Amino acid sequence: MVRFFTAGESHGQGLVIIMEGVPAGLPISEDYIGGHLARRQKGYGRGGRMLIEQDRAKIISGVRHGHTLGSPIGMNLENKDWANWKEAMAVDPLEGPPQSPRTQRVTRIRPGHADLPGVMKYGFDDVRNVLERSSARETAGRVAAGAIAIKLLEEFGMRVRSHVISIGPVHAEPPEKIDWEAVEESPVRCADPDAALKMAAEIDAAKEAGDTVGGACEIIVENVPIGLGSHVSWDKKIDSLVAQALMSINAVKAVSIGPGWEVAEQRGSQVHDVILPVTDPDRPWQRNTNRLGGTEGGMTNGMPLVARFGIKPIPTMVTPLPSVDLDTGEEVLSHFERSDVCQAPPACVVGEAMVALTLADAFMEKFGGDSISETRYNLEGYIKTVGPRKIYQ
Ligand SMILES: Cc1cc2nc3c(=O)[nH]c(=O)nc-3n(C[C@H](O)[C@H](O)[C@H](O)COP(=O)(O)O)c2cc1C
Numbered sequence: 001m002v003r004f005f006t007a008g009e010s011h012g013q014g015l016v017i018i019m020e021g022v023p024a025g026l027p028i029s030e031d032y033i034g035g036h037l038a039r040r041q042k043g044y045g046r047g048g049r050m051l052i053e054q055d056r057a058k059i060i061s062g063v064r065h066g067h068t069l070g071s072p073i074g075m076n077l078e079n080k081d082w083a084n085w086k087e088a089m090a091v092d093p094l095e096g097p098p099q100s101p102r103t104q105r106v107t108r109i110r111p112g113h114a115d116l117p118g119v120m121k122y123g124f125d126d127v128r129n130v131l132e133r134s135s136a137r138e139t140a141g142r143v144a145a146g147a148i149a150i151k152l153l154e155e156f157g158m159r160v161r162s163h164v165i166s167i168g169p170v171h172a173e174p175p176e177k178i179d180w181e182a183v184e185e186s187p188v189r190c191a192d193p194d195a196a197l198k199m200a201a202e203i204d205a206a207k208e209a210g211d212t213v214g215g216a217c218e219i220i221v222e223n224v225p226i227g228l229g230s231h232v233s234w235d236k237k238i239d240s241l242v243a244q245a246l247m248s249i250n251a252v253k254a255v256s257i258g259p260g261w262e263v264a265e266q267r268g269s270q271v272h273d274v275i276l277p278v279t280d281p282d283r284p285w286q287r288n289t290n291r292l293g294g295t296e297g298g299m300t301n302g303m304p305l306v307a308r309f310g311i312k313p314i315p316t317m318v319t320p321l322p323s324v325d326l327d328t329g330e331e332v333l334s335h336f337e338r339s340d341v342c343q344a345p346p347a348c349v350v351g352e353a354m355v356a357l358t359l360a361d362a363f364m365e366k367f368g369g370d371s372i373s374e375t376r377y378n379l380e381g382y383i384k385t386v387g388p389r390k391i392y393q
Pocket of ligand 1: 316
């Protein structure tokens with residue numbers, strides 16, 4: 001089982017990541033993980049925090065001489081901003097009166113954040129005790145673990161990509177063949193240059209108004225073997241596992257596999273992907289379309305996996321919404337703390353990580369193995385069995 005945990009507060013000393021289930025022999029480096037962390041930090045509409053943090057995950061276990069050992073991989077991701085929060089986020093009780101204004105209790109609840117349910121549920125009288133962990137800083141830990149999952153999938157020929165498909169009311173019309181290098185260069189991670197300009201303008205307009213704006217992302221994984229996940233039990237279905245993984249990302253409010261809601265408005269002939277006669281033994285079960293996003297019956301079907309998600313606008317706004325004070329229940333303006341304007345471009349990178357972690361788990365469940373070479377042997381043996389039954393078996 002490939003699984004991971006993160007620990008850490010937004011302005012604490014840093015994030016700790018533990019990942020388990022990666023077979024031995026996978027080449028991995030801090031530079032490779034750092035490349036993915038840097039991609040999460042880019043993006044038009046990000047706030048000042050990104051200028052402070054230049055993320056670097058330090059590997060502290062599970063890797064030796066550039067390759068995984070099969071043991072749990074431990075990583076530390078320092079928060080550079082910690083230097084400014086040492087008193088406010090100290091582990092030990094404070095001695096004497098607080099020196100830093102940051103240590104003051106936060107009582108102005110932000111609508112749309114975890115503030116209100118969090119303080120009620122955990123019995124706090126300081127919103128900081130909740131906002132520190134509910135902050136999307138935690139997603140840096142997911143991207144660090146996700147980088148290792150992406151590397152594992154790449155080792156077996158898969159490619160994980162992402163792009164922004166809308167910001168506010170602006171929708172991209174990406175070309176059929178996406179230039180992925182151009183997407184990496186695009187400040188809004190958009191494959192449609194005209195829409196990208198309009199998206200940037202939409203972010204500028206929201207910023208100008210002291211407001212925030214949401215968006216949607218698409219994750220595509222190419223070369224996924226047929227048969228990951230299973231139809232046999234509800235909790236093995238790959239589409240449901242991907243949906244949970246993406247829905248768990250902060251601010252995500254909708255997830256679809258392929259076109260999602262659109263299928264409810266269409267006829268069967270417009271939705272299903274016709275299976276073509278097998279002409280090439282090495283590439284059986286081809287289709288001319290991938291309208292369903294690469295899953296059927298809770299299993300990958302050999303076509304690229306395509307998942308989309310929609311994220312709401314960031315709840316922390318320069319022009320705060322009216323809210324209430326936690327102490328008095330009286331009307332106040334909600335708390336503002338340095339914040340992004342639009343998180344769609346970095347959320348794409350987090351989405352890649354969550355999809356990769358889900359697929360890596362399903363891949364290892366299907367093919368197993370304690371070393372990369374054993375897993376490869378198992379995969380290759382399986383691939384030999386997937387042709388038409390009376391010809392190739
Ligand atoms: C990459 C990323 C960055 C985010 N940045 C911020 C931010 O700067 N300020 C903020 O209030 N919310 C931000 N959010 C959203 C909040 O973390 C999220 O709305 C909050 O945790 C409440 O969870 P919910 O929206 O899922 O209910 C960000 C989300 C993501 C994915």
